[in-house]
Amino acid sequence: MFHASRKALVAWGLFWGLVASGAQGASLLSVAFDDPLGQYAAYHDEIALSLQAAGAEWMSLLDLGADTTLTVQVGFLSMPTASGASASASFDGSAAGISLYEQGAAAKLKTGIDVNGDDVDVRIYLGVDGYLQNELWFDPTPYNLMDDVVPTSQIDARSVFLHELGHALGFNGWRDDASGVLPASYASTYDALVGTLPGDSAGGLYFFGAAAQAVYGGPVPLTFGNYRHVGNAAGLVGDDLLLxxxxxxYFLQGRRYTVSELDLAILRDVGLASAVATVPEPETRWQMAVGLLMLAAARRWRMSRMRPV
Ligand SMILES: [Zn+2]
Incomplete structure (x- = not known):
């Protein structure tokens, strides 16, 4: 299963190794594919480019303690959209009898310690029942957000990768999606800051991290039945977070998404410090991402079609 991935990993790793030579303090992302028959080989290059651009955006915003390379394996499944998560979790102490774990990818970026050794750090899966083939749009120049417009009938792949990397970095946990109840004796650093709001009859879950509350102005409403996300549908609590x-x-077609102040604050709360005091404008951000790369080596949208995320 891993042969094809290993080959791709080596190829991209080599590329980044060349670009990164002489770099100080810059972390990078290398992409491998779990596609042993090469069925989706035609997409590998554009997936890798957009995924690396998404990784560069996150890394330009985070204060990373380690000079390391995050390996992301992309797989292909029969599923409606996409998913992503760290491949491991790193013990982060215990509180009130609960063992806390941070996402393995976050731990690696902070400390350089890879809790699962040579295995990949993040796994992202793309749906192949038309999502990859028809719905995703791959920006030919994903380090420049200003020179192309996302087609109004498609979803920006770079935005999807930013979202999935967000899960890998912190937006993840083991609470039951319906009840919000934790498993017996362990929690993610995200889980530890999630709870119900006293007196809230709707019974939704909220994120109580101090940095996030400071940005949002109070406990942050999480998505009903999908608490590793923020916001809810129009008319419900947190509908101001729909974008x-x-x-x-949902993810809107024809729209670029970028890391928000709130996203960054939530990661601060779960243990990943920010490199910036405030999130810069998108234009500045891609310049930062390009800058990071150099160091290391119109919005148009419509609401007619949306995709769950
Ligand atoms: Zn998600």
């Missing part, structure tokens, strides 16, 4: 990168309701 957030980490919303759990």
């Amino acid at each position: 957030d990168l980490m919303n759990g309701v």
Whole structure:
């Protein structure tokens, strides 16, 4: 199963190794594919480019302690959209009898320690029942957000990768999606800051991290039945977060999503410090991403079609 991935990993790793030579303090992302028969080989290059651009955006915004390379494996499944998560979790102490774990990818970026050794750090899956083939749009120049417009009938792949990497970095946990109840004795650092709001008859889950509350102005409403995300559908609590990168309701076609102040604050709360005081404008951000690369080596949208995230 891993032969094809290993080959791709080596190829991209080599590329980034060349670009990164002489770099100081810059972390990078390498892409491998779990596509042993090469069925989706035609998409590999554009997936890798957009995924690396998404990784560069996150890394330009985070204060990373380690000079390391995050390996992301992309697989292909029969599923409606996409999913993503860290491949491991790293023990982060315990509180009130609960063992806390942070996402393995976050731990690696902070400390350089890879809790699952040589295995990949993040796994992202793309749906192949038309999502990859027809719905995703791959920006030919994903480090420049200003020179292309996302087609109004498609979803920006770079935005999808930003979202899935958000899960890998912190928006993840083991609470039951319906009840919000934790498993017996362990929780993610995200889980530890999630709870119900006293007196809230709707019974939704909220994120109580101090940095996130400071940005949002109070406990952050999480998506009903999908608490690893923020916001809810129009008319419900948190509908002001529908356009957030980490919303759990839909991704709009024809729209670029970027990391928000709130997303970054939530990651601060779960243990990943920010490199910036405030999130810069998108134009500045891609310049930062390009800058990071150099160091290391119109919005148009419509609401007619949406995709769950
Ligand atoms: Zn998601």
